[in-house]
Amino acid sequence: MSTVKKGLLLVNLGTPDAPEAGPVRRYLREFLSDPRVLDIHPVGRWMLLNLVILPFRPARSAEAYQKVWTKEGSPLLVHGRALASAVAGRLAGEYEVELAMRYGNPSLPAAVRALRARGVSEFIVLPLYPQEATSSSSSTRARIYEVLEEAWDVSPVKTLPAFHDDAGFLEAFAAVARPVIAEARADHVLFSYHGLPERHMRKSDPSGQHCLASAGCCDVLTAVNRNCYRAQCFATTRALVERLGLPAGGYTTSFQSRLGRTPWVKPYTDLVLPELAQKGVKRLAVMCPAFVADCLETLEEIGLRAREQFLGCGGESLTLVPSLNAHPTWVDAVCNLVRSADGTAPAATSGLRASALPGPHPAG
Ligand SMILES: C=CC1=C(C)c2cc3[nH]c(cc4nc(cc5[nH]c(cc1n2)c(C)c5CCC(=O)O)C(CCC(=O)O)=C4C)c(C)c3C=C
Ligand SMILES: [Fe+2]
Numbered sequence: 001m002s003t004v005k006k007g008l009l010l011v012n013l014g015t016p017d018a019p020e021a022g023p024v025r026r027y028l029r030e031f032l033s034d035p036r037v038l039d040i041h042p043v044g045r046w047m048l049l050n051l052v053i054l055p056f057r058p059a060r061s062a063e064a065y066q067k068v069w070t071k072e073g074s075p076l077l078v079h080g081r082a083l084a085s086a087v088a089g090r091l092a093g094e095y096e097v098e099l100a101m102r103y104g105n106p107s108l109p110a111a112v113r114a115l116r117a118r119g120v121s122e123f124i125v126l127p128l129y130p131q132e133a134t135s136s137s138s139s140t141r142a143r144i145y146e147v148l149e150e151a152w153d154v155s156p157v158k159t160l161p162a163f164h165d166d167a168g169f170l171e172a173f174a175a176v177a178r179p180v181i182a183e184a185r186a187d188h189v190l191f192s193y194h195g196l197p198e199r200h201m202r203k204s205d206p207s208g209q210h211c212l213a214s215a216g217c218c219d220v221l222t223a224v225n226r227n228c229y230r231a232q233c234f235a236t237t238r239a240l241v242e243r244l245g246l247p248a249g250g251y252t253t254s255f256q257s258r259l260g261r262t263p264w265v266k267p268y269t270d271l272v273l274p275e276l277a278q279k280g281v282k283r284l285a286v287m288c289p290a291f292v293a294d295c296l297e298t299l300e301e302i303g304l305r306a307r308e309q310f311l312g313c314g315g316e317s318l319t320l321v322p323s324l325n326a327h328p329t330w331v332d333a334v335c336n337l338v339r340s341a342d343g344t345a346p347a348a349t350s351g352l353r354a355s356a357l358p359g360p361h362p363a364g
């Protein structure tokens, strides 16, 4: 009897190959050509990309990348490799593991080829985004099916849902944050999530009437908004606040990294920072729980730029809480997420709530 070899793909968003304008332009071109990211008419997208974004942004972004680049490469890639290697060690004999990026390298096709070369004939995909968004999670799922179909590969594939409320994920973030917040003697914690255009939120609302329709529409997760990115972010904040024992009024949620002039989800991190300073917050700790690995958006946007802004407004310190990276508690949580989604382990601390979403080739 032959046993099926299973492959686990850990997929993050992507990063340039080098912190220089050329590689950053290539990466941004691939990323921003995705209609799930820039969801406008193809002609408008071409013009925006080629006439507005790509002539100017790559040089500016390259400068930002240079400030956080490491000897081993882009932080997102370095942490992703460390996670994949730790997970591979823990799941040896059960799964072959590869890291892939939705855009850039290591590419999804290359990772799939590498797994196939090791005899894998069944795939499980964990998009490394805690909250569900079309531009991240759905785009990753759509691409994996495309990659398999392009190769006429009919192997079964399972993709895991977002894990914003997974106990293992939340415990890991709390375990990383507790000593950092204590050491910083923080008097306030800001939970800063990657933003999204408001248009994306409305388009993903199955009811067409709930999302952003009222001031408090994301304050609770209901059957209607259970897949709403902003509502999942607020739910992650609530769960972390509880685990960290933060007092009412001792924390704020905001959204960073907006691009362009259209409205993005609010409140904006760069507007919240001066408000907090004005209210008398002196020692701010910032957590970024939309990212499971430190990257440009945590290290440069928050760790450098937001810190400078907050200090310029009268704050005394801004401490970035590191992301999960390859923290052992997070490695455990990833293994539990995978095993329980795949039915290969009894539900432990970490479990699949919503269900693994079977794709067009459901695993048997
Ligand atoms: C957390 C998940 C992410 C979502 C959702 C997301 C949506 C989204 N992003 C942009 C534009 C940019 N994002 C950039 C970097 C970036 N974004 C994420 C994650 C999400 N993005 C990560 C992990 C990173 C860091 C990559 C790294 O190399 O470290 C960038 C590139 C950097 C820059 O030039 O500022 C852009 C641009 C849009 C438009 C969007 C949804 C519509
Ligand atoms: Fe982004």
Ligand SMILES: [Fe+2]
Pocket (backbone or CB within 6 Å): 201, 210, 211, 212, 217, 218, 225, 228, 229, 230, 231
């Ligand atoms: Fe919503």
